Amino acid sequence: MNYVLYAVPFFFLLIGLELLADRWRGLSTYRLSDALNSLSAGVLSTTSGLLTKGLGLVTYLFAWQHLALFELSVHSAWVWVFAFVFYDFCYYWNHRLGHERSILWAAHSVHHQSEEYNLSTALRQTSTGFLFGWIFYLPMAVVGVPPVVFVSVAAMNLLYQFWVHTRHIPKLGWFEWIFISPSNHRVHHAQNPIYMDRNYGGVFIVWDRLFGTFQEELDEEPVVFGVTVPLASWNPLWANLQVYASLWKDARRASSLWDKLRIWFMRTGWRPADVAARYPQEKPDLARFRKFDVALPRSWQWYAALQFVVYVVGGTLMLGLGEGWNLTALLLGWGWMLFGLFAIGCWLERRPWALGMELLRLALNPLLLGAIAHSLNLALPAQAIWALAGYTLVSLLGVWAIRRDGRQVQAA
Structure with missing residues (x-):
């Protein structure tokens, strides 16, 4: 079960x-x-x-x-x-x-x-x-x-x-x-x-x-949540790659082959001496700690939240049905999920390309979902096609309204 x-x-x-x-x-x-x-x-x-x-x-x-x-x-x-x-x-x-x-x-x-x-x-x-x-x-x-x-x-x-x-x-x-x-x-x-x-x-x-790894929560020491090297992103793809990328960067910079290999298995925070000397990292100062944030208009927030619901539903369906899918369908479903959540992350960060990425996501949805159905030898029912078309149209209207509001704010 x-x-x-x-x-x-x-x-x-x-x-x-x-x-x-x-x-x-x-x-x-x-x-x-x-x-x-x-x-x-x-x-x-x-x-x-x-x-x-x-x-x-x-x-x-x-x-x-x-x-x-x-x-x-x-x-x-x-x-x-x-x-x-x-x-x-x-x-x-x-x-x-x-x-x-x-x-x-x-x-x-x-x-x-x-x-x-x-x-x-x-x-x-x-x-x-x-x-x-x-x-x-x-x-x-x-x-x-x-x-x-x-x-x-x-x-x-x-x-x-x-x-x-x-x-x-x-x-x-x-x-x-x-x-x-x-x-x-x-x-x-x-x-x-x-x-x-x-x-x-x-x-x-x-x-x-x-x-010997127990520590009680102390009234005199309020907890500050997070990691000492902040993610500083709302993107789940980068969240999964951040530390790997940092280790890879230090491994490339290291002059010793031994250091290039052992950096991956050393104690967390260890860096080759030559890399640490040439590329020092500041130690965190909790007194100056500020949570990462990106100012986002309410309309952008609502749009992102509603689009995310689609991926919750899709992910739940994949979790329930995916064990019976073939490898091609699983890869396509995973790709659809990965790209969609990446696009929402760009949207939440208000990247310059966020609107373009969103339009690309909406355009790819029918292609990816159609490819999944084809790989499973399924014919999408007319209701599903109409639902997808309606969802895409409503999303495009939402993007248009958000962009129009943004231009009016800038003009004012």
Whole structure:
């Protein structure tokens, strides 16, 4: 069962409730562009997963079939409990090394780039974690945890982590001695020096207490969310590439071949001595920290939000139906998703080419969706064609109205 697919409506319901709590308590934990950026990264991650999750499943299945030391029964409740706890132990080390090693941080950093902290941040996930993440869960296969149990507890672990991404729930007393809570996970998302690289557990905080990585949230040290090298973008594609690009740049600049190779696997933040000397990087000063933002007219915000809804619906459909698609259809669907979310990111940043990119997106929609249908040997019904034509027309009218309003403001 795809637990994440069935959870999607509840995710958005809870986000709506959190927005109501913001208004009721007079807080402001959401900014539209930031939330759309987080949600875009999440949609891109889930659709990318249709193409990439096979790597982890195939390697796990192979290890379970050929290396398992024990035969654990899928029908035993104790096996499920053991697997749930063991998974979180493996997750702790995956998560911890995801902060401590550059190549792993390049993937995981996506989840930490938001400078806000709310339930939309929980959905901000990487699209490249599949490259190495599977390695950390092979011990579960070796001890004989059946694949169906592994997949199920992995989904449960991920779903648990959703609720801890909020600023509305205070400390929870004894609960925080055993489980991850909103308070100790807020610490994990901080860029304050005292909080950085702490509280790695997914469900259980006991691993952090055992291995010396626990840090309590302190009243005298308010959390500053985000990363020390800001993303400074609303684009989910760049969010996934930023750290890789930085490592690649330093690797090219390094004079030593050894440094060019080891930079990817060194501790996060390590740079070759010659590169650091020639291209110094300023250390962050939290006293001068300002959240990234781009002034965006209300009409631009509404347009971006409504267009994003299309990709939420499309991503949900792909998540529900995509496992039965062939590779060509999956690649086309992923390409449609990637380009669309990239175009929305350009729109949110008010790039000079944003309007042109938006028109190109609208023009490509019928071609890409038609190609997907063709690859699946499906004939689009007349209702779908008319709906697509109506959507395109309404979008074009929206672009025209926004551009007209912009010209009137400039003339005034």
